[in-house]
Amino acid sequence: MRDDGQMPRVDLFDLDHAPITVQDYFTVGDPGPIVAALAAVPELMAPTLGFIGAALGPGSIGVRYKEFAILRTSVLQGCSYCIHAHTTVSLDAGLSNLEIRALRGEVALEVGFPLDDERALIGWIDALAGATGPIPDDVWHAAQRYWPQHSLVELTVTVGATMFLNRFATGFQLPTAPHVTERLVAAGMA
Amino acid sequence: MSDTIVSTGTIAAAVQSGELPARVWMYSNYHCNLACSYCLTESSPRSERRQLTAEQMIAVAEQARELGFTALGITGGEPFLLPWLPETVLAMAEHLPLVLLTNGTLFAGDRIERAAALAHPDVALQISLDSHLPDVNDMARGPDNFAKVVEAVPRLLARGVRVRIATTTGGPLDSPALSPLQHLVASLGVAEADHLIRPIVRRGRADEFGLGVQAVARDIPCELTITGDGAFWGSFGPTVRSGRLDTDLLLTRTILPLAVPANALLGVLRGMPEGTDARLGIR
Numbered sequence: 001m002r003d004d005g006q007m008p009r010v011d012l013f014d015l016d017h018a019p020i021t022v023q024d025y026f027t028v029g030d031p032g033p034i035v036a037a038l039a040a041v042p043e044l045m046a047p048t049l050g051f052i053g054a055a056l057g058p059g060s061i062g063v064r065y066k067e068f069a070i071l072r073t074s075v076l077q078g079c080s081y082c083i084h085a086h087t088t089v090s091l092d093a094g095l096s097n098l099e100i101r102a103l104r105g106e107v108a109l110e111v112g113f114p115l116d117d118e119r120a121l122i123g124w125i126d127a128l129a130g131a132t133g134p135i136p137d138d139v140w141h142a143a144q145r146y147w148p149q150h151s152l153v154e155l156t157v158t159v160g161a162t163m164f165l166n167r168f169a170t171g172f173q174l175p176t177a178p179h180v181t182e183r184l185v186a187a188g189m190a
Numbered sequence: 191m192s193d194t195i196v197s198t199g200t201i202a203a204a205v206q207s208g209e210l211p212a213r214v215w216m217y218s219n220y221h222c223n224l225a226c227s228y229c230l231t232e233s234s235p236r237s238e239r240r241q242l243t244a245e246q247m248i249a250v251a252e253q254a255r256e257l258g259f260t261a262l263g264i265t266g267g268e269p270f271l272l273p274w275l276p277e278t279v280l281a282m283a284e285h286l287p288l289v290l291l292t293n294g295t296l297f298a299g300d301r302i303e304r305a306a307a308l309a310h311p312d313v314a315l316q317i318s319l320d321s322h323l324p325d326v327n328d329m330a331r332g333p334d335n336f337a338k339v340v341e342a343v344p345r346l347l348a349r350g351v352r353v354r355i356a357t358t359t360g361g362p363l364d365s366p367a368l369s370p371l372q373h374l375v376a377s378l379g380v381a382e383a384d385h386l387i388r389p390i391v392r393r394g395r396a397d398e399f400g401l402g403v404q405a406v407a408r409d410i411p412c413e414l415t416i417t418g419d420g421a422f423w424g425s426f427g428p429t430v431r432s433g434r435l436d437t438d439l440l441l442t443r444t445i446l447p448l449a450v451p452a453n454a455l456l457g458v459l460r461g462m463p464e465g466t467d468a469r470l471g472i473r
């Protein structure tokens with residue numbers, strides 16, 4: 001994956017310029033480019049981060065499947081910022097290099113995920129994030145066969161929140177943090 | 191702190207208890223016919239206008255009253271550069287009393303009649319005058335400023351317009367050196383209570399020139415301030431430096447409904463330690 005050395009398209013606020021309503025996010029160090037860009041519209045910070053935190057956090061389904069949704073959606077949306085960031089989060093969540101490569105489309109899904117239930121879940125994610133228009137019944141039935149409805153509702157919120165982040169980061173050309181790049185290189189996942 | 195949810199009744203209660211300052215300020219525009227050396231907004235004839243519309247200003251006035259604020263202020267830039275200003279001010283005064291800041295230099299000859307239209311019990315014009323010495327005043331504020339102001343004030347008063355004089359000084363606020371100016375202001379017909387003396391705030395162009403007192407965010411008086419770029423902590427918040435708007439005192443980009451920035455301001459105030467009110471005498 002490349003970063004293209006692009007400059008961010010919007011101001012990334014720092015502590016000196018952060019609006020008074022969101023300065024708390026900046027006092028504990030660099031909050032990262034998503035927060036730094038969101039500071040331009042401070043009233044959106046708390047609700048957006050609250051939503052993102054809830055949608056991308058472990059939830060009831062657990063981090064492994066949340067990362068399926070986040071990383072796979074980011075790959076389908078072509079968001080290098082989120083692919084980089086969530087490759088490292090997926091490693092932390094215990095996904096293997098092979099599984100991550102399968103989610104990133106670098107090896108066949110069947111190779112990374114031999115179990116039907118996990119492939120059915122990825123099929124649902126792919127249908128949400130990799131296409132437009134109605135989702136075929138067979139994809140839904142396959143997912144529903146293995147997963148309770150509330151898990152699919154939860155993961156669908158994760159996919160939607162990830163798509164928002166993907167377009168936010170890609171549209172504004174947010175830069176991958178140096179520590180993320182170092183981590184990817186060290187893991188052989190750059 | 192920014193996610194504190196407060197009802198509109200809470201704003202009124204906070205204003206009544208003094209927790210929330212009662213006045214809402216508006217920056218009608220940022221451009222100006224002058225280019226004073228200490229200008230907080232780097233205003234000049236060429237600066238970006240950053241205008242509010244007349245409709246926005248009237249809506250702010252109406253919603254400010256509904257929320258429980260009790261006074262309005264309009265500043266700029268030079269508000270009288272806006273062709274629609276007088277009728278808009280009168281429409282706003284239907285809701286709340288207001289003070290309108292002006293440099294007082296656009297009232298020569300017949301042009302005084304635009305300002306004379308503002309002879310209204312709930313409208314006061316606040317005009318800047320910094321020294322009793324024309325040269326000293328005009329050094330910071332530009333050629334002929336002194337003469338224009340000294341000519342305009344009695345003419346405005348004669349037409350029934352309420353006038354206040356504001357003096358911005360780099361020295362002590364109680365300096366005896368200010369007394370000739372106080373005499374001059376009195377001789378123009380302005381009551382002593384209507385002569386405000388305040389320090390230069392080191393933001394905007396005053397910062398570039400190294401003038402003024404260093405005002406850190408929480409020393410700056412808190413008064414909800416609405417601009418075309420968003421709502422700010424105080425009227426000294428939306429300053430401009432090197433062409434760039436200062437954002438450290440930005441509350442919200444949303445200005446209407448006014449409850450959005452009003453609630454945000456109250457949220458910040460409630461997250462702040464006690465005793466952080468203005469100690470610099472900035473008004």
Ligand code: SF4
Pocket residue numbers: 222223224225226228229230231232233234266267268293331
């Ligand atoms: S200080 Fe007032 S009169 Fe002077 S340039 Fe700024 S806006 Fe204009």
